[in-house]
Amino acid sequence: xxxxxxxxxxxxxxxxxxxxxxxxxxxxxxxxxxxxxxxxxxxxxxxxxxxxxxxxxxxxxxxxxxxxxxxxxxxxxxxxxxxxxxxxxxxxxxxxxxxxxxxxxxxxxxxxxxxxxxxxxxxxxxxxxxxxxxxxxxxxxxxxxxxxxxxxxxxxxxxxxxxxxxxxxxxxxxxxxxxxxxxxxxxxxxxxxxxxxxxxxxxxxxxxxxxxxxxxxxxxxxxxxxxxxxxxxxxxxxxxxxxxxxxxxxxxxxxxxxxxxxxxxxx
Ligand code: DGL
Numbered sequence: 001x002x003x004x005x006x007x008x009x010x011x012x013x014x015x016x017x018x019x020x021x022x023x024x025x026x027x028x029x030x031x032x033x034x035x036x037x038x039x040x041x042x043x044x045x046x047x048x049x050x051x052x053x054x055x056x057x058x059x060x061x062x063x064x065x066x067x068x069x070x071x072x073x074x075x076x077x078x079x080x081x082x083x084x085x086x087x088x089x090x091x092x093x094x095x096x097x098x099x100x101x102x103x104x105x106x107x108x109x110x111x112x113x114x115x116x117x118x119x120x121x122x123x124x125x126x127x128x129x130x131x132x133x134x135x136x137x138x139x140x141x142x143x144x145x146x147x148x149x150x151x152x153x154x155x156x157x158x159x160x161x162x163x164x165x166x167x168x169x170x171x172x173x174x175x176x177x178x179x180x181x182x183x184x185x186x187x188x189x190x191x192x193x194x195x196x197x198x199x200x201x202x203x204x205x206x207x208x209x210x211x212x213x214x215x216x217x218x219x220x221x222x223x224x225x226x227x228x229x230x231x232x233x234x235x236x237x238x239x240x241x242x243x244x245x246x247x248x249x250x251x252x253x254x255x256x257x258x259x260x261x262x263x264x265x266x267x
Contacts, residue, residue: 003068003226003227003228004031004066004227004228004229004230005031005066005067005068005069005224005227005228005229005230006030006031006032006033006065006066006067006068006230007023007027007030007031007032007033007067007069007070007071007216007220008033008035008059008062008063008065008067008069008070008071009023009032009033009034009035009062009070009071009073010034010035010036010037010055010058010059010062010070010071010072010073010074010077011035011036011037011072011073011074011077011186011187012036012037012038012040012041012042012043012044012074012076012077012149013036013037013038013041013042013149013152013153013187013240014036014038014152014153014187014190014245014248014249014252015073015074015149015152015185015186015187015188015189015190016034016036016071016073016074016186017034017036017073017190017249017252017253018073018186018187018189018190018207018209019071019073019097019186019209019212019213020032020034020073020234020253021209021253022209022210022212022213023071023212023213023216024234025213026210026213026214026216026217027213027216027217027220028232029229029231029232030229030230030232031066031229031230031231031232031233031234031235032233032234032235033062033065033066033067033234033235033237034234034235034236034237035058035061035062035236035237035238035239035262036236036237036238036239036240036245036249036259037054037058037238037239037240038153038238038239038240038241038244038245039238039239039240039267040054040239041149041150041153041240042118042149042150042153043074043076043077043080043118043120044076044118044119044120044121044144044146044149044185045118045119045120045146046120048079048080048081048120048124051076051077051080051081051120052080052081052084054077054081055072055077055080055081055084055085056081056084056085056088057266058266059085059088059089059094060266061237061262061263061266063089063092065235066230067092068092068224068227069092069093069094069095069216069219069220069223069224070085070089070092070093070094070095071095071212071216072085072094072095072096072097073097073186073212074097074185074186075097075098075099075117075118075121075184075185075186076117076118076120076121076124076185077096078096078097078098078126079098079120079121079124079125079126079127080120080124082094082096082126093216093219093220093223093224095212095215095216095219097186097208097212098121098126098127098130098184098208099115099117099121099127099130099182099184099208100182100184100206100207100208100211101113101115101130101131101133101134101135101140101182102134103206103211104180104181104182104204104206105134105135105136105138107180107204107206108138108178108179108180108204109179110177110178110179110180111137111138111139111177112138112139112140112141112176112177112178112179112180113135113138113139113140113141113178113180113181113182114140114141114142114143114170114173114174114176114178114180114181114182115140115141115142115143115181115182115184116143116145116148116169116170116173116181116182116183116184116185116188116195117142117143117144117145117182117184117185118144118145118149118184118185119144119146121184121185122142122144122184139176139177141172141173141176141178143169143170143172143173145165145169145185145188147165148162148165148166148169148185148187148188148191149185149187151165151191152187152188152190152191153187153248154248155247155248155251155252157190157191157193157194158193158194162191162194163194163197163198166191166194166195166198167198170195170198170199174199174203178203179202179203179204180203180204180206181195181199181203181204181205181206182206183195183205183206183207183208186209188207189207189209190252192205192207234253234257235260236249236257236258236259236260237259237260237261237262238259238260238261238262239261239262239266239267242258242259242260242261245259246258246259
């Protein structure tokens with residue numbers, strides 16, 4: 001039977017907008033519902049149990065609003081919560097994301113790949129399994145980046161303090177010979193121009209936003225074949241301050257949007 005649905009997307013904050021951009025490009029006629037969990041950002045230093053609880057709550061809200069497919073636009077939340085979400089909401093496509101180790105390993109010529117990600121992602125069992133599966137003989141150098149997510153949340157994409165953090169986190173990767181760097185956190189996609197300036201033109205930067213959007217398209221076609229689009233529309237919610245979220249999200253999204261507060265029970 002035909003039904004109309006929407007794609008629910010969430011992240012700890014505004015980072016997942018880098019994925020949402022690709023989803024909108026590939027699926028321009030979809031209704032998209034985005035939650036920035038800014039009241040709980042960053043996820044990178046929270047326990048897996050905390051992130052799992054937030055992910056379940058946000059997913060419950062997205063489904064209550066008509067979503068029938070969920071995108072975890074966050075590497076940290078995927079590592080901590082994708083399994084629990086798939087068990088609890090097993091009738092819905094749940095699309096997660098993880099650092100793009102496989103394409104980076106294919107791209108490197110020096111045999112050294114750097115990974116910039118949150119501490120939560122790097123310490124997860126899921127990331128260890130990913131390396132086990134795809135690293136092969138390539139040396140993987142990882143670097144947690146405390147403070148970088150907060151800079152993106154403030155909209156500080158080009159400021160000197162952001163550049164200093166990037167210089168500090170990129171240096172060990174470059175020193176060890178990385179010629180390919182994975183942006184393993186959705187927030188960092190917004191810092192790609194600054195990261196490029198810091199690391200130089202010869203380094204390959206690998207982001208997963210577009211691949212995730214293609215995966216969303218595929219999963220919807222296969223798993224929800226009778227679905228009708230509910231019409232091109234993007235709605236934004238936050239668990240944080242709505243004025244701040246509206247300002248920052250409008251800047252990153254590229255058009256003026258107003259961000260609504262999640263209802264109390266989802267905060
Ligand atoms: N954007 C998220 C990711 O992809 C996490 C950021 C955070 O630490 O909150 O990992």
